[in-house]
Amino acid sequence: MRVKYTPNRLNLVHQLKTTAIKCFIILFILHSQISKAQTGSNNEPIRYIGGTHINPFTHEAGLRYAIGVENIQTLRANRTHPELSDGYGWTYNHASNLAYWNGQFYQQYISGEKDEHRAPVQTMLITSKNGKEWGFPKVAFPPYKAPEGVKIPEGSTGYMMHQRMGFYVTPNGRLLTLAFYGHTENPFRENGIGRVVREIYKDGNMGPIYFIRYDSQTNWNESNTAYPFYKKSNDKGFVAACDSLLNDRLRTLQWFEEDNGVDGFYTFNKSEQAFNWYKRKDGKIVGLWKKSFTALSDDDGKTFSDPIKSNTLVMSGGKMWGQQTEDGKYAISYNPIDQTQYRFPMAVITSDDGIIYDNLLLVQAEVPVRRFYGIWKDFGPCYMRGITPGNGNPPGKDMWMTYSMNKEDIWICRVPTPIKYAINEDxxxxxxxxxxxxxxxxxxxxxxxxxxxxxxxxxxxxxxxxxxxxxxxxxxxxxxxxxxxxxxxxxxxxxxxxxxxxxxxxxxxxxxxxxxxxxxxxxxxxxxxxxxxxxxxxxxxxxxxxxxxxxxxxxxxxxxxxxxxxxxxxxxxxxxxxxxxxxxxxxxxxxxxxxxxxxxxxxxxxxxxxxxxxxxxxxxxxxxxxxxxxxxxx
CATH class of the missing domain: 2.60.120.200 (Jelly Rolls)
Structure with a gap:
């Protein structure tokens, strides 16, 4: 029997079809939004699910300890007795990096006379055989002295040292140390000069200083800078080591914010501040930056998805550090507070797969008084950095990190793995x-x-x-x-x-x-x-x-x-x-x-x-x- 459609029935059918189409569109949009927000995807590479956040009213922040962590001060600033600190008596010390090579630890940090981003600023180097007893610092890169006739640009008060990357162990087994020269008080982009490099030899001595890359937004070159270009070195092994680094687009992405690569040097041009990375179990590389930014790479770090803030990671201007630990799990360390001037405590979260993180735990809960005032010397343990993949692996199964305290003293810590917070025995x-x-x-x-x-x-x-x-x-x-x-x-x-x-x-x-x-x-x-x-x-x-x-x-x-x-x-x-x-x-x-x-x-x-x-x-x-x-x- 054939149904007869009256105008009213036709109108009802049309309304039902329209409603069905609208419902389908709404469901499609909702599904798309859910898909976009899926944990582990480009829109949320990592997620902290612990739900525990800090109590901001105490140094220990109401958190449990990551059990067995050893915190060791490697430099105590001393203004009037420089022979007990660094030989200079400078009291701004910050931005440390760490490597393990030739059977010992290498720790590099920038040091200023008093203030952050105020000349003079230089880079120092300390070593240790066991991570406990540390030698006396020596200068890796001195304050920049411009060639005769080169004037300081208008608005600058001098030259300073800066760096986001400190070390590179080369495929041919050499150790390079690097840093970046620029103008105070902002050394980045058009205020940059260039990145310098020198080799650290097995006997502890260091080779000559060379520029490995000039700032891409300026006209600096070998004719108007203080050191020669690395290609002028007579050491073919050193030149090959520098070439290897320049061809490594993952490691050199650590340099991005200091010159932005307007010459096309970088294969990814949306990098944020203070980049580091680790590889997840699924083979994707997670990029981490300041202020909770994260991204994913499917091509071994040549390019990344657009950096997106991880809203479950509370942080501000401090760095965060992520790595795969010796037990096959993952850890991210950061300051879980959204106040830039108060960077404490130093905490860690852990993961089985590099995607879902849990258990916000204390790594460093101490905040001593700041002994010396200085511009932008924020309180607490901050700018934590571990050993970048390829830069060595100390004996044992510990996670090692370096950091500064109050941007005044330099520290190192050893975190045993697996990282735990509970004891279940007497x-x-x-x-x-x-x-x-x-x-x-x-x-x-x-x-x-x-x-x-x-x-x-x-x-x-x-x-x-x-x-x-x-x-x-x-x-x-x-x-x-x-x-x-x-x-x-x-x-x-x-x-x-x-x-x-x-x-x-x-x-x-x-x-x-x-x-x-x-x-x-x-x-x-x-x-x-x-x-x-x-x-x-x-x-x-x-x-x-x-x-x-x-x-x-x-x-x-x-x-x-x-x-x-x-x-x-x-x-x-x-x-x-x-x-x-x-x-x-x-x-x-x-x-x-x-x-x-x-x-x-x-x-x-x-x-x-x-x-x-x-x-x-x-x-x-x-x-x-x-x-x-x-x-x-x-």
Whole structure:
């Protein structure tokens, strides 16, 4: 039977068809948008799914620690005693790079007299065999001196050194170090001069300085610059090494922002700031830049998709560093804060596939006071950089990074892999199974030039943790994470050999850094313990004598603890400093708790150097041994 269509029926059919078409279009658009936003695609190369973000009101930021990280200061700026720092007494030090070659670490950084982007600025080089003890810095690239007759452009106050790339290990096994000369206060693009290179020899000496590339937006060339072009070298191996680097479009993309390549040198011309990269398990290369920008490459880094902000990565003007770690996983380190002047803490997130990241953890939670004012010297550990693929692989399975602190001191850190934040067994650290000058397994340490944490062997053969302090404005610190619990038994031994104006604090804390229990050794030779909000004297202590502490913690309700010293009950079921849900780490620190600078501390305030910042205080010396912890699970 054939249906007869009246005008009304025809109109209804037309409306239904129109509605169906509209629905299809809407669904298509929604599907397209979902596809465009798909994690792992060009529109979201990586994603942080952890949901944990920082507490901006403390240095530890309410985060858990990446367990076992070792932070070591390699340069402590000193203005009045340059023989103790760099030979110059310059106090702006920043933008460090790292390589491992010929059995040792090479660390390169820029150094200015006082301020960022103000002449004079030069590049320094330090080396270390083991990452712990570092040599005296030497100049890799001195302040630029223009040839006679070449004038400083109008608006510039001189010349400066800058770099985004520090090292290149060549296919023929040589080590090159590189940097970029430009005009202050903005060395980029039309204010640039060019990139310089020199070889580092196996005996530690360095070859002549050459330009490897002139700024593409200027008329600089061999006739009007201070160093010859690399092609003039009589060393054919060196020339071949430079040619190899110039032909590597992935590594040279690190140079892009300093001259932008208007001559067509770069195969990708949308690069952002401070590029680095890693290869995902699917073979695609992830490009990372400042300010959360990410992109993908399908052609081994010749070109990338348009950089797009990863909205799940909170950051500002600091760099981020990403790499595949020795355990086959991935890690990205950055400052998870959107305030450029306050670049702390230094954190890490981890991934199994290089796409989906989780577990925002602490790498460096300390922010000492800035001793010397300087323009654009931002607070905190920043500009982290690891070892670029191809630039060496130190022994072991650790992730190594370098960074600056307050743009004043230079540091290095060793992050054990796999990166973890939890301990699921009792702690039994008598230190006898660890190696002197080796890694303190599962201990997080903070060690400055003048305040050190290390494993030592005493005269009787006993091994223990040794913490010293001669720094008037910093301290050493050692943290041991244990299994999280609400009822915890902690025991440890402490020996004080010398104590100056600082104090020695032992704290038991929760996962957020809150300290319900504190024990303090002071100049008055009294052992004090926290009782509620107060610090109560208990026993006097003697230098050179071991004291055995046993603590039982109960976090239920308002929280309480009992403490015995040398098997004598000192206090039983006394209130904690604060209520916490559970506890999971013990901290030993050669100075008082600090939380300054904070997010409100003025940054651009031209204050004089801190009083006595360049002078050591008298030695404080402490030993810790037999750290045992038993936790009841939550």
């Amino acid at each position: 702690v039994k650290d008598d230190f006898e199974n660890m190696t002197v000058n080796g890694l303190l397994t599962d201990w997080n340490t903070y060690s400055t030039k003048w305040a050190k944490t290390s494993l030592t062997k005493e005269s009787n053969g006993n091994q223990s943790l040794h913490m010293t302090d001669t720094d008037p404005y910093d301290y050493s610190r050692a943290i041991r994470v244990f299994e999280e619990g609400t009822a915890v038994s902690v025991s440890f031994k402490v020996k004080v050999e010398a104590i100056d104006s600082s104090q020695f604090d032992v704290e038991i804390t929760d996962q957020f850094g809150n300290s319900p229990i504190r024990i303090s050794f002071g100049e008055d030779k009294q052992i004090k313990i926290s009782e509620g909000f107060n610090m109560k004297p208990t026993l006097p202590f003697e230098y050179g004598k071991w004291y055995n502490f046993k603590i039982k913690v109960n976090t239920l309700g308002l929280g309480s603890y009992s403490i015995a010293i040398d098997n004598k009950m000192i206090a039983e079921n006394i209130p904690t400093l604060m209520a916490v849900k559970s506890v999971e780490r013990i901290s030993f620190r050669t100075g008082a708790y600090r939380n300054l600078p904070d997010r409100k501390t003025p940054n651009e305030v031209n204050d004089p150097p801190l009083n006595g910042a360049d002078e050591k205080q008298n030695l404080s010396s402490y030993f810790i041994d037999d750290v045992f912890v038993i936790s009841e699970k939550k």
